[in-house]
Amino acid sequence: MKILVVAPSWIGDTILAQPLLTLLKRNDPTARIEVLAAGWSAPLLARMTEVDAVIANPFGHGEFNFWARRALGRRLASANYSAAYVLPNSWKSALVPCFAGIPRRIGYQGESRYLLLNERHRLDSLSHPQLMQRYAALAGPLPAILPLPHLSSTMEQQQAARRALDLPLEASPFIFCPGAEFGPAKRWPTQHFAALARLVATSQHPVWLIGSDKDRAVGDEIAAAAQGAALNLCGRSSLEQALDLIATARCVISNDSGLMHVAAALERPLVALYGSSSPAYTPPLSSHAKIMSRNLPCSPCFQRECPLAHFDCMNGITPQQVAATIDATLAS
DSSP states (O other): OEEEEEOOSSHHHHHHTHHHHHHHHHHOTTOEEEEEEEGGGHHHHHTOTTOOEEEEEOOOTTOOOHHHHHHHHHHHGGGOOSEEEEOSOSSGGGHHHHHTTOSEEEEEOTTTOTTTOSEEEOOOTTTOOSHHHHHHGGGSSOOSSOOOOOOOOOHHHHHHHHHHTTOOSSOOOEEEEOOOTTOGGGSOOHHHHHHHHHHHOOSSSOEEEOOOGGGHHHHHHHHHHHTTSEEEOTTTSOHHHHHHHHTTOSEEEEESSHHHHHHHHTTOOEEEEESSSOTTTSOOOOTTEEEEEOOOTTOOOOOSSOTTSOOHHHHTSOHHHHHHHHHHHHHO
16 A cells, blocks of 8 residues: 655644554555655654655645646656545645545545545544544544654764764753744743753753744844853754754753654653643653643633733743753653
């Protein structure tokens, strides 16, 4: 069997889709799984043993481009896929498998995709409250224990990343992930990150800030306020290098973001900070993770910015509380 999986657009969602891939391989160990995904996610998917190939999805987030999707689908028709699993719920995301003539096209009903998908699932949010469960249920009834995401990282890859970024090879860093693509309501305040860096950084356990180029300014703010206790690597590393740096972390402190899910899949000690989003929906899937959330009546609000303008859900998580949680995480 040859399977095409249309991947989500976000880093975290891509990792949460890995249990589905694992179940597909369990159902047919000889199946070949190819993933249609944004080019930036190829290094991430390459660290999943279930993925046999990645096909670059040329369409930007939100881009429709009907005729280009039709052309891509027709090019993929010769690949002779047996089934396609369409993970995004949008109408446009189901176009390529349809134009490729894939016999089984599986996904949630989403945006009234009656003609595009021929095996449409209805979402049971009560039975499947987590996004990971919803993806995995497309493969059939869920097992009693779901497989967790797992990304590989070798010692050679970790050392290569450090050499490329001129970082000390022997350090055991605290890694802070201060970004969150969705919006500022998911981000712990920069002054809190800086204060935490001053509390935990040592010569053997430095603080490194990891994120995309969009997080560079936030990283600069934290590094300046930390007064030398934090090194800003946001925007300096590729996603692959970020993965290999996180794989060596003494502990990762992260907002609810894609890199949080990377840390969980690498099984690193992790403190995950939640404010506007819900740990019931997209928790870090790791026994090494501890979740910090104030569980206020106004959260989760799922807004990009605090609608009440006080941001108590994140402001009220103090650096001292996070430092204590780090100690508890490392002791467990």
